[in-house]
Amino acid sequence: MIIDFHTHTFPDAIASAAINRLQAASHTHPFTDGTVGQLRASMQKAGIDASLVLPVATNPRQVEKVNDASIRMHEQAADTGVFSFGCMHPDFENPKAELARIARAGIKGIKLHPVYQGVDFDDPRFLRVLACCGELGLMVLIHAGLDVGFPNLVHASPAMILHALRAVGPVTLILAHMGGWRCWQEAAETLAGQGLYIDTSFSLGSMVPNGDGYYQTEESLQLLWEDAFVAQIRAFGADHTLFGTDCPWGDQAACLRQFLALPLTKEEQRAILGGNACKLLGLKSE
Numbered sequence: 326m327i328i329d330f331h332t333h334t335f336p337d338a339i340a341s342a343a344i345n346r347l348q349a350a351s352h353t354h355p356f357t358d359g360t361v362g363q364l365r366a367s368m369q370k371a372g373i374d375a376s377l378v379l380p381v382a383t384n385p386r387q388v389e390k391v392n393d394a395s396i397r398m399h400e401q402a403a404d405t406g407v408f409s410f411g412c413m414h415p416d417f418e419n420p421k422a423e424l425a426r427i428a429r430a431g432i433k434g435i436k437l438h439p440v441y442q443g444v445d446f447d448d449p450r451f452l453r454v455l456a457c458c459g460e461l462g463l464m465v466l467i468h469a470g471l472d473v474g475f476p477n478l479v480h481a482s483p484a485m486i487l488h489a490l491r492a493v494g495p496v497t498l499i500l501a502h503m504g505g506w507r508c509w510q511e512a513a514e515t516l517a518g519q520g521l522y523i524d525t526s527f528s529l530g531s532m533v534p535n536g537d538g539y540y541q542t543e544e545s546l547q548l549l550w551e552d553a554f555v556a557q558i559r560a561f562g563a564d565h566t567l568f569g570t571d572c573p574w575g576d577q578a579a580c581l582r583q584f585l586a587l588p589l590t591k592e593e594q595r596a597i598l599g600g601n602a603c604k605l606l607g608l609k610s611e
């Protein structure tokens with residue numbers, strides 16, 4: 326069972342506008358048109374059995390509508406292989422009722438994006454959301470570290486994540502992008518060994534530019550080299566690492582090939598590619 330724990334789709338009617346906006350901001354190449362249809366085609370081509378879609382609410386007014394769509398998507402997952410988390414915004418008025426609604430619908434977690442949401446991760450508004458998720462048994466996947474579309478904007482630093490973790494009761498946290506995008510070493514030093522999960526998305530090798538000439542050097546496209554990537558996995562633990570591609574911002578087939586070429590044991594590979602995700606999502610691993 327191979328599960329991609331970090332993907333994005335948009336409703337068909339707005340997918341092309343959303344992808345255009347995001348690729349203009351990140352100057353990177355999208356590998357699908359952002360629709361569920363192309364995600365499923367990509368999964369089939371790559372040999373990926375299931376994908377988890379991570380929606381982000383960029384304002385509090387979107388939350389319920391985005392969650393309605395996530396619930397519909399999640400209900401069809403047995404047929405489509407496409408699961409969904411829900412969303413929450415730190416300024417949403419009554420997060421507990423909305424989070425309880427998605428938990429009742431069978432959704433297993435939410436995605437938070439402090440950079441897109443413009444709020445520090447250790448702000449009381451996020452802590453309130455984390456506490457509710459802990460009580461309801463919802464996981465929280467956080468965009469950790471910098472964001473390619475917002476250079477220099479820090480709202481989810483390792484120190485903020487540690488601070489938040491200490492301020493709230495038990496909650497399962499998953500740090501996207503190997504613990505903290507472009508602050509990998511600091512993430513490992515600050516957060517490894519605390520029972521946090523990481524996902525592997527958008528962190529190995531090089532980014533693929535969209536051809537607008539923004540990236541002038543190979544160095545500006547470089548992410549983690551293989552040895553640093555493997556060291557990061559071992560710092561957080563292969564039993565706490567989840568395979569993710571950030572599709573459409575990563576090509577699922579290419580990411581899987583790159584991952585399989587890493588010097589990991591078979592056991593580590595199996596855990597990261599699907600075993601850990603099955604446990605978190607309550608799926609049977611075959």
Ligand SMILES: [Zn+2]
Pocket residue numbers: 331332333571
């Ligand atoms: Zn992402």
